[in-house]
Amino acid sequence: MSLVQFKEVVKKYDTVLSVNHLSMAIEEGEIFGLLGPNGAGKSTSIHMLSGLLSVDAGDITVEDWSVRKHSLEVKRRIGLVPQELAIYDSLSAAENVTFFARLYGLGGKLLRERVAEALEFVGLQDKAKDKPATFSGGMKRRLNIACAIMHRPKLIIMDEPTVGIDPQSRNHILESVRTLNRLGSTIIYTSHYMEEVEAISTRVGIMDKGKLIVSGTKEKLLRQMGQDEKLILEVDRIVEEAVAEIGKHSLVTSIEAVDSLVLEIFLKASDTALQDLLFILHKHGIGLRKLTRIEPDLETLFLQLTGRSLRDRT
Numbered sequence: 574m575s576l577v578q579f580k581e582v583v584k585k586y587d588t589v590l591s592v593n594h595l596s597m598a599i600e601e602g603e604i605f606g607l608l609g610p611n612g613a614g615k616s617t618s619i620h621m622l623s624g625l626l627s628v629d630a631g632d633i634t635v636e637d638w639s640v641r642k643h644s645l646e647v648k649r650r651i652g653l654v655p656q657e658l659a660i661y662d663s664l665s666a667a668e669n670v671t672f673f674a675r676l677y678g679l680g681g682k683l684l685r686e687r688v689a690e691a692l693e694f695v696g697l698q699d700k701a702k703d704k705p706a707t708f709s710g711g712m713k714r715r716l717n718i719a720c721a722i723m724h725r726p727k728l729i730i731m732d733e734p735t736v737g738i739d740p741q742s743r744n745h746i747l748e749s750v751r752t753l754n755r756l757g758s759t760i761i762y763t764s765h766y767m768e769e770v771e772a773i774s775t776r777v778g779i780m781d782k783g784k785l786i787v788s789g790t791k792e793k794l795l796r797q798m799g800q801d802e803k804l805i806l807e808v809d810r811i812v813e814e815a816v817a818e819i820g821k822h823s824l825v826t827s828i829e830a831v832d833s834l835v836l837e838i839f840l841k842a843s844d845t846a847l848q849d850l851l852f853i854l855h856k857h858g859i860g861l862r863k864l865t866r867i868e869p870d871l872e873t874l875f876l877q878l879t880g881r882s883l884r885d886r887t
């Protein structure tokens with residue numbers, strides 16, 4: 574049984590179909606990176622899963638509990654780190670976490686322990702008595718995370734948690750995502766930063782126009798889409814026969830001499846192809862001075878699938 578299942582989920586705003594019969598499953602233990610251009614329906618989907626928005630048609634289940642019929646059971650299993658900060662400037666850091674802990678029904682000694690644990694987890698234990706008004710953007714984001722995890726949810730949803738923050742806080746947040754996952758939480762993570770998603774996700778899903786258009790590991794998606802790897806070979810001489818022979822290799826899409834001693838080759842990513850190419854060069858007495866391998870990336874795949882760049886915040 575999948576931990577989360579979206580089953581033909583629909584959400585409409587007037588005439589706009591924000592989420593269009595969305596079906597997707599998230600397995601226990603995953604860090605699922607959810608990508609999509611602006612307006613793809615990511616936030617709407619996450620808000621329906623968290624119970625902040627109603628579902629117009631279809632259903633979403635968490636451990637088989639339906640958001641439509643058992644929203645409290647679902648909420649208890651979820652920690653949402655929203656895109657917009659959801660903390661109170663007039664309360665101290667510890668009071669903020671306490672406020673959310675009470676909403677989840679925690680009290681007494683357990684509440685105090687969990688508040689201290691959550692603040693320590695995000696590295697704000699020394700700031701427990703300070704008010705967020707004195708915090709940097711990154712510290713506020715970390716407090717936002719503490720508020721969402723203090724009840725040790727099975728599923729943690731992070732909606733663009735690193736937008737507009739300093740690199741140190743960003744690294745801290747990424748590391749905490751990995752730690753939370755190691756400690757047993759499943760994570761759904763949305764971001765416009767492709768490198769982040771590539772670095773931390775165990776699986777990636779790409780949404781567009783309210784639907785999931787592909788999902789899988791990064792490697793699987795790139796393979797499926799036939800993304801080519803690019804090789805730049807700097808050689809000591811170019812021999813026409815060698816260029817022709819490489820061009821005929823079944824995994825090579827194209828080869829071009831882009832400079833007098835530089836060959837640019839596009840090929841289906843594979844180690845055997847690389848060995849074959851090196852063998853051909855050697856056979857023709859061509860010395861290799863430098864080899865640069867440019868791996869295909871999700872950014873290119875994303876552009877290919879949606880026709881839009883991920884960072885294009887229109």
Ligand SMILES: Nc1ncnc2c1ncn2[C@@H]1O[C@H](COP(=O)(O)OP(=O)(O)OP(=O)(O)O)[C@@H](O)[C@H]1O
Pocket residue numbers: 586589590591609610611612613614615616617618
């Ligand atoms: N409250 C609302 N009223 C009307 N339309 C809305 C509302 N919220 C979202 N939409 C529309 O629903 C669609 C999906 O929006 P959503 O915010 O879910 O996308 P997103 O993928 O999260 O985008 P972003 O990356 O910009 O956050 C968009 O066309 C948006 O304009």
